[in-house]
Amino acid sequence: MELIEKELKQEIASAFKSLFQFELDVESFSLQPTRKEFEGTHTLVTFSYLKQTKKGPEESGQLIGEYLKNHTSMVSDYNVVKGFLNLSISDATWLSAFEKIHQDERFGTLAGNGQKVMVEFSSPNTNKPLHLGHLRNNFLGDSVAKILEASGCEVMKVNLVNDRGIHICKSMLAYEKLGNGETPDSSGLKGDHLIGKYYVLFDKEYKKEIEGLVHQGMDPDEAKKQAPLILEAQEMLKKWEDGDEKTVALWQKLNDWVFEGFDASYQTMGISFDKIYHESQTYLLGKDIIQEGLEKGVFFTKEDGSVWVDLADEKLDEKLVQRGDGTSVYITQDIGTCELKHDDFPFEKSVYVVGNEQDYHFKVLFSIMKKLQRPYADGLYHLSYGMVDLPTGKMKSREGTVVDADDIMQEMFDTAERQTRELGKIEGLTEEEAEALYRTLGLGAIKYFLLKVDPKKRMLFDPQESIEFQGNTGPFIQYTHARISAILRRARTLEVSTEFDAAGISLHPRELELIHKLTDFPKTIAAAARDYSPALVAQYVYDLAKEYNGFYQEVPIFNEERKEVVGLRIALSKSVAQVIKRSMGLLGIAVPDRM
RNA sequence: GGUCUCAUAGUUCAACGGAUAGAAUAGAAGUUUCCUAAACUUUAGAUCCAGGUUCGAUUCCUGGUGAGACCA
Numbered sequence: 001m002e003l004i005e006k007e008l009k010q011e012i013a014s015a016f017k018s019l020f021q022f023e024l025d026v027e028s029f030s031l032q033p034t035r036k037e038f039e040g041t042h043t044l045v046t047f048s049y050l051k052q053t054k055k056g057p058e059e060s061g062q063l064i065g066e067y068l069k070n071h072t073s074m075v076s077d078y079n080v081v082k083g084f085l086n087l088s089i090s091d092a093t094w095l096s097a098f099e100k101i102h103q104d105e106r107f108g109t110l111a112g113n114g115q116k117v118m119v120e121f122s123s124p125n126t127n128k129p130l131h132l133g134h135l136r137n138n139f140l141g142d143s144v145a146k147i148l149e150a151s152g153c154e155v156m157k158v159n160l161v162n163d164r165g166i167h168i169c170k171s172m173l174a175y176e177k178l179g180n181g182e183t184p185d186s187s188g189l190k191g192d193h194l195i196g197k198y199y200v201l202f203d204k205e206y207k208k209e210i211e212g213l214v215h216q217g218m219d220p221d222e223a224k225k226q227a228p229l230i231l232e233a234q235e236m237l238k239k240w241e242d243g244d245e246k247t248v249a250l251w252q253k254l255n256d257w258v259f260e261g262f263d264a265s266y267q268t269m270g271i272s273f274d275k276i277y278h279e280s281q282t283y284l285l286g287k288d289i290i291q292e293g294l295e296k297g298v299f300f301t302k303e304d305g306s307v308w309v310d311l312a313d314e315k316l317d318e319k320l321v322q323r324g325d326g327t328s329v330y331i332t333q334d335i336g337t338c339e340l341k342h343d344d345f346p347f348e349k350s351v352y353v354v355g356n357e358q359d360y361h362f363k364v365l366f367s368i369m370k371k372l373q374r375p376y377a378d379g380l381y382h383l384s385y386g387m388v389d390l391p392t393g394k395m396k397s398r399e400g401t402v403v404d405a406d407d408i409m410q411e412m413f414d415t416a417e418r419q420t421r422e423l424g425k426i427e428g429l430t431e432e433e434a435e436a437l438y439r440t441l442g443l444g445a446i447k448y449f450l451l452k453v454d455p456k457k458r459m460l461f462d463p464q465e466s467i468e469f470q471g472n473t474g475p476f477i478q479y480t481h482a483r484i485s486a487i488l489r490r491a492r493t494l495e496v497s498t499e500f501d502a503a504g505i506s507l508h509p510r511e512l513e514l515i516h517k518l519t520d521f522p523k524t525i526a527a528a529a530r531d532y533s534p535a536l537v538a539q540y541v542y543d544l545a546k547e548y549n550g551f552y553q554e555v556p557i558f559n560e561e562r563k564e565v566v567g568l569r570i571a572l573s574k575s576v577a578q579v580i581k582r583s584m585g586l587l588g589i590a591v592p593d594r595m
Numbered sequence: 596g597g598u599c600u601c602a603u604a605g606u607u608c609a610a611c612g613g614a615u616a617g618a619a620u621a622g623a624a625g626u627u628u629c630c631u632a633a634a635c636u637u638u639a640g641a642u643c644c645a646g647g648u649u650c651g652a653u654u655c656c657u658g659g660u661g662a663g664a665c666c667a
């Protein structure tokens with residue numbers, strides 16, 4: 001499927017066999033792209049094979065290069081620089097590879113492999129709205145799911161909502177005690193924002209109480225535990241767990257508002273889930289598995305009755321899995337939920353998109369599942385991502401110093417609108433079309449910005465400067481697509497043929513480079529799926545778009561005198577547009593036909 | 596105290612152990628009678644420090660420095 005490269009590897013393997021009587025494993029060696037300053041497109045590093053060839057690096061390269069040139073029509077030329085054998089592929093080979101791409105509507109989609117993969121992401125708390133960190137999480141999860149699907153997996157996207165616990169009780173308490181009974185309708189606030197407001201309010205009042213107690217001479221740590229508000233919140237949590245009607249009703253009402261708010265945000269983001277789990281339904285799970293673990297000797301009990309697992313041999317220390325009074329800790333319900341998820345959707349792999357502050361937690365969880373001998377334990381994967389920093393410092397939701405997800409997206413839409421108007425690009429568009437375009441561009445910008453960075457690294461988000469529409473950005477790629485669409489429209493009105501005759505054409509270096517990039521698409525999907533890395537796709541599509549812009553600038557596409565060449569270039573443009581569209585689709589980004 | 600991440604141009608990001616460490620942006624200089632200038636071309640600028648492994652280290656190992664997270 002990887003066209004050219006795979007065949008070339010086979011030719012090289014047979015060269016090794018014939019020249020050095022050595023069986024080279026086609027899977028185990030890789031070719032590198034040739035650096036720009038040298039002739040050729042594929043490079044074999046011969047340093048690695050000197051033992052097999054029993055010759056010097058340059059002589060080995062010469063021998064292999066000469067053999068390939070004489071024995072296969074694929075290789076048109078070669079050159080050797082030190083231990084690097086640079087190969088040039090014949091135009092005919094490029095053209096026939098391109099012809100396959102051009103004719104394949106679904107080019108890049110890998111054949112189904114029957115593998116089931118679950119991807120869990122988003123996982124919001126219902127006491128506050130989504131923020132910038134959630135955007136990175138949501139876009140990552142959504143994109144990884146799409147990439148896995150394209151690589152041939154059957155994917156199920158799930159969201160585990162944290163809708164119970166002390167933090168929700170804080171919002172509930174503040175709403176009841178300090179609120180005036182306002183609703184999303186009466187306040188004009190989205191449900192999640194309304195509840196978030198009370199969460200911040202709780203914290204403010206709570207801090208006041210602590211200060212007061214400390215002022216009276218109480219130890220600060222003690223004051224945090226003794227403040228009346230926190231005691232009340234704990235009382236409320238207990239009532240909730242006991243099923244107190246009034247408390248549950250309040251909880252239900254506020255949660256419903258929050259979910260309405262979340263749904264609106266998800267819709268704006270353009271993401272969806274196949275299934276939603278609620279912690280209020282799952283928080284008691286896992287206890288039976290603790291029992292099972294005790295019986296199997298995976299866990300052990302301490303004097304106070306608490307249950308532990310010893311992971312010292314993995315440098316993970318001892319970890320509590322159940323308290324002395326028999327109540328659960330976080331990991332208990334995660335063990336149970338993991339099992340539940342597998343019962344619902346018997347996956348080979350399960351990906352958790354969760355921030356890197358939980359690295360330790362997931363190491364422990366996965367280790368426990370292995371010790372419990374779950375057959376799927378090896379397929380569990382924590383897609384850990386770094387925090388998104390702001391220039392002003394850390395985000396703190398309790399203090400209200402977060403960048404709100406809805407606000408950011410709105411800001412992006414506004415920026416897109418302003419820039420589009422400034423460039424005078426809305427002529428001929430209806431109001432709705434223009435509005436849709438702003439959204440497509442704004443969303444493309446923020447998604448691309450968050451996805452192009454290696455997930456595991458922390459990244460900086462500067463609302464003022466970071467989001468640009470020039471350079472390595474979503475809109476740059478979207479623009480390239482729109483530009484090609486314009487060319488294709490023009491081609492139709494001119495009734496120029498997009499057919500091409502491969503015979504006797506000598507490819508322009510820019511064309512060759514473009515075809516080369518196109519043939520890399522399936523390889524990119526495979527790599528991105530293997531590493532769970534949308535960043536690889538982003539990098540790929542940026543390179544492709546950039547290459548196309550260079551091509552566009554340098555090579556005339558509409559040329560009345562050489563129709564057959566023109567046809568080929570239009571066909572090439574069409575394939576590039578198609579691959580851009582598919583690649584951006586993997587990132588969850590739409591590409592407009594005009595902008 | 597223990598464990599885990601990260602460290603690259605002024606800034607934001609790249610680089611299966613490979614060639615002269617790439618982009619973008621900000622800076623300097625150019626390109627629109629011709630398919631969309633949200634574009635293109637030219638230019639200047641970087642691997643935290645000290646060892647080790649080898650034909651070759653930004654990458655792997657050890658120690659240090661700095662930033663961050665987690666565990667009790």
